[in-house]
Amino acid sequence: MTNRRKIMIGAVGLVLTTFILTSSLFVYLFQTQTASVADTGKFIKVWAIIKARYLEEVPAADLMSGAIKGLVEGLNDPHSIYMDAKIYKEFQIETEGTFGGVGIVIGLKDGKTLTVIAPIEGTPGERAGIKSGDQIAQIDGQDTKDMNQDEAVAKIRGPEGTQVTLAIRRDGEQELKNFTLTRANIQLKTVKAQMLDNGVGYIRISTFNEATGNDFTKAYNELGKQGMKALILDLRDNPGGLLNECVKVARNIVPKGTIVSVVGRNGRTEVHTSDLEQARYPLAVLINGGSASASEIVAGAVQDTGVGTLIGTKTYGKGSVQTIFDLHDGTAVKLTIAKYLTPAGRSINNVGIEPDVVLTNPEGKDLQLAKAIEILANKH
Numbered sequence: 215m216t217n218r219r220k221i222m223i224g225a226v227g228l229v230l231t232t233f234i235l236t237s238s239l240f241v242y243l244f245q246t247q248t249a250s251v252a253d254t255g256k257f258i259k260v261w262a263i264i265k266a267r268y269l270e271e272v273p274a275a276d277l278m279s280g281a282i283k284g285l286v287e288g289l290n291d292p293h294s295i296y297m298d299a300k301i302y303k304e305f306q307i308e309t310e311g312t313f314g315g316v317g318i319v320i321g322l323k324d325g326k327t328l329t330v331i332a333p334i335e336g337t338p339g340e341r342a343g344i345k346s347g348d349q350i351a352q353i354d355g356q357d358t359k360d361m362n363q364d365e366a367v368a369k370i371r372g373p374e375g376t377q378v379t380l381a382i383r384r385d386g387e388q389e390l391k392n393f394t395l396t397r398a399n400i401q402l403k404t405v406k407a408q409m410l411d412n413g414v415g416y417i418r419i420s421t422f423n424e425a426t427g428n429d430f431t432k433a434y435n436e437l438g439k440q441g442m443k444a445l446i447l448d449l450r451d452n453p454g455g456l457l458n459e460c461v462k463v464a465r466n467i468v469p470k471g472t473i474v475s476v477v478g479r480n481g482r483t484e485v486h487t488s489d490l491e492q493a494r495y496p497l498a499v500l501i502n503g504g505s506a507s508a509s510e511i512v513a514g515a516v517q518d519t520g521v522g523t524l525i526g527t528k529t530y531g532k533g534s535v536q537t538i539f540d541l542h543d544g545t546a547v548k549l550t551i552a553k554y555l556t557p558a559g560r561s562i563n564n565v566g567i568e569p570d571v572v573l574t575n576p577e578g579k580d581l582q583l584a585k586a587i588e589i590l591a592n593k594h
Contacts, residue, residue, distance in 0.1 A: 257281075279545075291550050292322035292363060293536050299544035301364045304371055312402070315371040316378060316395040318344055319421065319453035321363060321506065321532070324564075328358045328366055331530060332451030332504035334402070335420060338395045344382065346451055346504035351390055352381035364548070374399045404455075407433035413443035414590055415495070419463065422455030422508040427462025434466050444496040444590040446583065447512075450526060454507025457535060461486045461511075467522070468515045469493055471557065476535055478552040496593035497522030498586035501569055506530035513567050514556035523589055524569040526582045533563030 261281075264272065283296040297305060307313040317337020323329035330348040333340035350358055353369045361369075370378055376397050381390040404426045406418045415437035419426060437445070447467070454460075457476070464473045465488045476484040499522050501513050510529050516522040535552040555561055571589070573582050 282547075286547060286549075287362075289550075292326070293532075293534055293548070294550045295362050295364050295548050297364055297546045297548060301368045302544060302546045304368050305364065305538075305546075305548075313371060313400050314374045314397050315400050316342075316380075316397055317400050318370070320350065320366060320370075321453065321530075323349075328361065328363070331453040331506055332420075334400065337400055338398050342393050342395055344380075344393060345384070346502070347385070349383040350380055351383050352379075354379050355381075372397050403429075405429040405433050407437055409437060409440050409442065410446070410587065412587075412591065413441055413594065414587055415440075415442035415445045416448065417445065418448040419452055419509070421452055422459040422463075424456065424459065426455070426459040430463045431466055438494070442495060443594040444498075446498050446500065446586045446590065447516075447522075448500045448583075449505045449509040449513060450500050450502045450582070451504035452506070452509035453504065453530075454509055454532065457486075457508060457511070460508035464488060464512050464515050465490060467493060467497055468512075468519055469521055471519065473515045473557065474511045475555040475557075475559075476552045477555060484552075493521045496590050498590055499524050500582050500586060501526040501529050501567065502582075503527055503530055503566075505567075507532040510562055510567055511554060511556075514560065514562060517567065517570065518557040518560070523571060523586075524567065525571045525573060525586050525589070526569050527572065527574055528568050529562070529566040531562055531564050531566035533561050533565075 261277065264277065265274070279296075279298065286294055286296045295301075304313065315337075316339040317334040318339035319331045319334065321329055321331045328350045330339075330344055330346055330350065332346050333344050350366065352358060353361075353366060356369070358366055370380070372378065374397055377394055378397065379392055379394045381392050383390055402421060402423055404420050404423055406420075408416050410416050415434075417430065417433055417437070419430065434445075445467070457474075461473055467490075468488045469490050469492055470488055473486045473488050476486070478484070497516065499513055499516050501509070501524055505513060505526075506529065510532065513524055513529060517524050533553055533555075534550045535554055536548050537551045539547045539549060541547065553561055553563060571585060573585055575581050
């Protein structure tokens with residue numbers, strides 16, 4: 215989940231940038247007395263040694279970029295990264311809803327294993343048979359062991375019509391299976407809606423981008439005009455996305471009160487609420503292990519307020535919030551700034567949300583959807 219937020223950094227040339235960086239470090243060390251001044255001196259010394267003695271001339275900008283990247287990596291947080299110009303551009307394109315790629319959403323499971331959270335419907339990845347939970351061991355022959363999530367995304371994406379090969383490990387198997395995929399123009403239409411039998415409406419949200427909240431509201435109201443008496447919200451294999459958009463969705467279905475609390479440094483809390491007097495329709499929500507982040511916020515609010523029934527399997531368990539700090543040179547830092555809590559005060563990070571009705575789907579059958587229809591039939 216990410217909200218764009220900008221900070222200004224000023225620099226006149228590399229010398230001033232370096233001076234500001236090192237001077238700030240010295241001030242910090244003297245103020246906090248939690249680290250040695252020698253550490254800052256070591257940084258300056260290594261910089262000077264590299265510039266003077268390394269075999270080849272290295273652009274100072276490359277050294278600074280590497281230093282910033284290492285600074286963020288020192289947090290040991292897979293969701294906090296320095297994004298160079300290429301990665302940042304890809305990130306911006308994704309949140310806007312159109313990009314060249316194979317249509318899979320990936321994350322670092324347990325902070326270290328590059329894993330498919332969910333394939334996107336109707337894309338090359340889904341058609342090739344890539345599944346939630348698949349581990350990506352290699353991208354075009356390059357090992358992913360030390361690769362962060364956004365670096366991997368940048369390597370998988372590319373111009374429409376070009377190819378990328380992913381080496382996949384499935385269900386703990388040791389043998390890798392290669393998938394050679396042709397990239398396509400991925401257009402994320404995140405909301406799909408239809409009326410099922412007996413007045414049951416069905417809305418599927420594949421991810422939360424900049425258009426999701428408004429698109430959901432339109433679909434929800436349209437189904438109401440068609441005579442909807444109950445709603446199934448399908449969040450299976452929804453990897454999350456923008457916080458504000460999932461809150462917009464929740465405000466249509468979660469009754470008056472807290473949707474999610476975002477708790478930052480020093481306990482500072484931002485509470486997102488709903489003003490809905492009461493739920494309009496009986497509700498069932500479908501979830502699984504590919505439901506993460508923003509989709510878990512919606513599912514958690516539904517469960518804690520008792521406004522609907524969660525059906526499926528335990529969710530992914532990503533309960534942290536990231537913000538983008540634009541560095542105004544085409545690069546940015548994505549930083550974890552908070553954790554979120556469900557209305558009941560639960561943190562689901564690395565835990566996930568257990569459904570009210572635990573049910574798996576055998577190959578080729580959607581028992582979860584059938585169960586939702588059955589449950590709602592007795593409520594309207």
